[in-house]
Structure formats: C-alpha cells, structure tokens
Amino acid sequence: MSEEHNEPESVWTSNRFWSRSAGWVTGFSAVLLILLTMDTLGQITMGSAEDLANKVTKRVPSASVINYKVTYEYSAARGHEVPVIGDKELFFGRSDYSETEANALLEKGKLTSQSKNCMNCHTLLGNGAYYAPDLTKAWLDPAWQTGGVMQGMTGTTSPDEAMLVFFQNPDKYASHSRRMPNLGITAEEAKGLVAFLKQMSSIDTNGFPRNFNKIQGSTQK
C-alpha cells in the first residue's frame, strides 16, 4: 500500500485543523446540551399537591392530579391545546387521595406499564410501537366517556371504572378485530394504570396530539 505524505497546502486540508474543530464543536455542543438539560430538568420535575391546590401550572403535575378533573383545551396564547386542571372529580369514588396515596398509585401504574410491556404495542407521549392507539390522552378519549364504546361494553358509567374492568380482561372487550391480549393485570395494577393514564393526560405536551377530539364528527358514537 502506498502511503503518500502530502504536506497540506491549506488549512482546509489539514488533519490538525479538522481534529481540533471536531474537539471544539463536540465540546461546545455537549456543553450547550448540558446547560439546556439543567433548565429542562427543572421544568419537567413533577409538581406537588400544593401546586394543584394553589392552581400553580406545572408541565408535569403531581400524581394528586387524580383528584381533579382534567380537560384538554385550546389556548389562544400558545396556539395549541393544553391540559387544563379543573375542579375536584371523583376517582374510584374518592377525591381526597393524599399525595402519598396518589404517588403509590402512580408508581404501581408506571411499574405495571413497564413490566407489561405496554410500549411495544402502544405509543406513550408518541413513543413506542404502532400496533395500538397512542395513550398520551387516552384518559380523555371519547371512547371511554359516557356514551363511548368502552363504557357500553364493560357495563360501567365512568372512565375509571371502564378502564378497571377492561384492563383485567381486555381480550373479552374487543372494540376492533385487533384485540388487546390478556396480560394477567390484577385489580390493583389496573387501578394504578388508570392513575398513570390520568396523570399522563395532564402533562403539557405542547399540543400533541393536535386537535385531539376537536374535529366535528370525528368519533363514531
């Protein structure tokens, strides 16, 4: 093999110049990423029960949000929809879950979502697999509300109860030919999952999904 040793004629063909550029550009990008990360981590840290009680808006609200009504409404200021946390709402018959209780429910739900491998069929915040519906705003989906197909099939009268029944035997309540399999989800795990989905629906996702359930005639009721 011939190894030619050409002296570089200009800086643009100098390996020394390019290796130093690589170092500086990489270092600069990494420092910027770390600074942005520090800012972002502050903004995405979960809020507290006090924040909710005092109507302090957090991008990721506390698990105690299960005590409140969540809606997804258009904000003229932001140009897209944002979650709105309203008055108290019953969640499995109660609206007085302490922060500790709510956190325990959320943790059980999040752990269940991982150990049951939800993300390899569904998307969560749009990430995952594409075999089943996105779960970002599933809690607010008309399918689970009064008059929706899921309450009808499960014989229940509220989204939380409908989900609780569905998760324990999903293969028995098929809304379409593609069914959800039976993953051996217990009542306790199912309740945690409902809390997890409700809390996820309250996260400020910068308007994703867009126009969620806002299109006329967008649902088959």
Added chain:
Amino acid sequence: MSIATPKYLSQSLAMKYFFVAVVLFGAQLVMGLIAAYQFVNPEFLFNVFNFSTARMVHINALVVWMLYAMIGSAYWMLPEETGIETVGVKLGTLGFYVLTLAVTVVVGVFILVQVGPGTDASIWLINEGREYLEAPRWADIGITVVVLIFVYNVFATVMKGKRTGITTVLMADLIALAGLYLAGMFYTSNITMDQFWWWWVIHLWVEATWEVFVGVLIAYGLIKVMGANRQIVEMWLWIEVTMLFGSGILGMGHHYFWIGTPEYWWEIGALFSALEPVPLVGMLVHVIYDMGKHNGKVNNGPAFSWFIVNAFGNFLGAGVWGFMHTLPQINIYTHGSQFTAGHGHLAFYGAYATILIGMMYVAIQRRNNIEEMRSTATSKWAVSLITIGVLGMTVALTLSGYVQAFVERAEYGATWDGYFIAQGATWFTQGIDWRLAMGVVTLIGFLLLVKDLLTIAKRSKALAK
C-alpha cells in the same frame, strides 16, 4: 499488495462476535416477520406470543446484533491499526462468553416469561419495558461490565501500540457510547423524565456515537479495500466527526417536541436535526470521491458493494427519511406513526447493517489471506434482495404512515376511533401487506447472505488455484 497478516487472537475473537451477530440478525428477521404477519392477521399466536413480545425481541435483536458486530469490527481492526495484539484479549474473550450467555438468558426470558407483575422485581429480572432498553436491570449491569472490558482493551492497546487518527476517534467514541448507556439505568414514575433520559441513550447512540463509529469503519474499510490514502481518509473522518457531533448532539431536540419538555426544543430540534443529513451527504461524497480516484479498483467485491449501499442507504434512510418528518410543524402529525417505522427500517439498515456486513466480508477475506475476493452470484443476490426488501418495507410503511397522518391525525383528531379507522383504511392495509411481502424478500436475501458468508472464502481460494 499483500494482505497477509499474523493470526491475531483479537481477530479470532472478532470472528466469534460476527458469528453471534449473524445469528441474532436472523432472529431479528424471524421476529419481524411474526410481528408483520400479526398486523395482517391479529389472531396469529394471540395470547400466546403477542405482538408486543415479537416486536420487543425484533428490536432488541437488532440493537444487540449491531453492538456485537461493532465490537467485532473494533477487535478486528485494532491489531492492524496498532500493529500489536490486543491487550487483554483473553479477558475480552471471557467477556464475549459472559455477554453471550447473558443475551441468551435475556432472550429466553423475553420469549418464555414475556411479562411480569407490576413490581420492581420485574424490572430487575424480566423486562424493563422501555422500548429498545427492555433488557432487565441485572443484564444492564452485566452489559456495562463487558463493555467496560472492551473499552479498556481498546484503550490499553492503542496506548501501547501505534496511534492513528482512526483509533483516536474510536477511543473517544467508545467512551461516549459506553457512558451514555448509564443514562438509561434508573426508574422514575415521571414518564416525561423517563423519556427525557431514555433519549439520551437512544438518540445519542444512533444519531451521534453510532454514526461516528460508522465513519471509523468507512475510513478503515476504504484503506483496506481500495488502498485509499490514509491522510485523506482521516481528514474526512475528522470532518465527519465535526459535522456528526455538531448536528447530532443538539439534534436530540427533535425528540423533545411532545414529551412534556419546554417549547424551546422546537427551534433547537428543528435547526440541528435539519443539519443532520449534511454529514451523511459528506460521507456519501467521500466514498464516491475515493472510488473515482481509485478507478473502482477494489480487492473485495462484496465488501465494496455493501460500502456503496451504506453510503446511499445512510443518506437516504437516516438523512432524507429523517428530514422528511423532523420539523415540528410536520412531526406533530407524523410522530408515533408508521412514518417513524419506515424511517427506522431504512436508517438502521442503510447506516448500520450495511457497513457491518461489509466489515464481515473484509474479515473473511483477510482471515483467509485472499488477495482478491470477488463477488459471487450469491453475494450479488444477497445484497440486492436485502436492499430491495428493506427499501420496499420502507416505502410501504411510509405510505401507511401518510394515511395515519392524514386520516387518524388530521381528519379524526387522533382519537381511539380515529386510530382504528386509519388502521382499516385500504391504503393503510395495502402498505402493511406490502411490508410483509418485502419482509419475506429480506429474509430470502438474508439466507443467501449466510450461505455466501460461509462459502465465499472456500470458493475464492479454489478460484485462485
């Protein structure tokens, strides 16, 4: 020029890594076909071997076979670049067996146990349930230890032997690659925080450190296969590193549009990820330039074919298909649709599978002291069928993704009903059918590839006599 080299233990170890990589590649395709068929017939293996399980093994086999082939490639080129046997190669061999045992246990548990109760124990022992990082925590720790052995071996060898531009980039890249894995090894109930750090591993691997690794392999490959001038090749490598890290590190912003992270990521993600195709164009130009300079004279036909498919595939799959939906204005409709699956298929294939298969051919040629290894009919059929298969899957999934973007998202406002209406739309299901057919084409190409990898050395030797 002679390609005869001493029989390095490091290169024997590399062959072991390549062998397991090919086995896992096969597993990836079989699992992909099961999942693709379940899209067409959802009752297939329902409640026995669900889509989630097939898909999990599909994507994990992908990641692991690529890591195996990357480690194999590094162990292969290390003695040639440094001029000495790899330091700690025996420890490296032990690491190989430990890693392979661990991978076997993890895959066995994935296939047989599948899911566990919603407890910490499941995360530690069965399945972490985070896409691409499903390996349970015990395996995470094992993988980290084995990778640290590998990184130590590379560093110790380069320090002791000759240091080149290629090995310098390799060392820097491996430190980043290994360190980033740690960002994925914790549990939090905050899904936004979870996905924020999850992307540190996924994005900074596949859109930064892995791409730089590819740059290293192209540099080495062009020198060995075409006799390209090292100084020029290494200059290109440094330019690629500058551009890949310059765009890729902050390009991470395109994953932070919709997961609960602040709005400023829209601008950062849009700008830097729009720049991400630039280095891929550079890599394509680099390969074509060198090919022209050497009048296409190569000593390894099949490896060179795979390098060419890499240059185009990386640009198309990662560059064009990535850019298509990277701007937030478009991504709000395509995020979480088959659009992403289309991009994923061509990008992983074009950027990584191709170059790693090329490296296997380089290793086979040099291991057997074959001065000139020409493509066989099987080599040509293999590269053609796999490329047509993956390209076909990509186009099919992209078309299905369009239907989702327009029907599910724009027309029906992304509801549960909207999702299933789009999934049932004729143009969507046609895409899904074509994806399955093209998956079969890919599998046939893979079988021919295995045959070729096993027989080409013998055939080339017989031809030389």
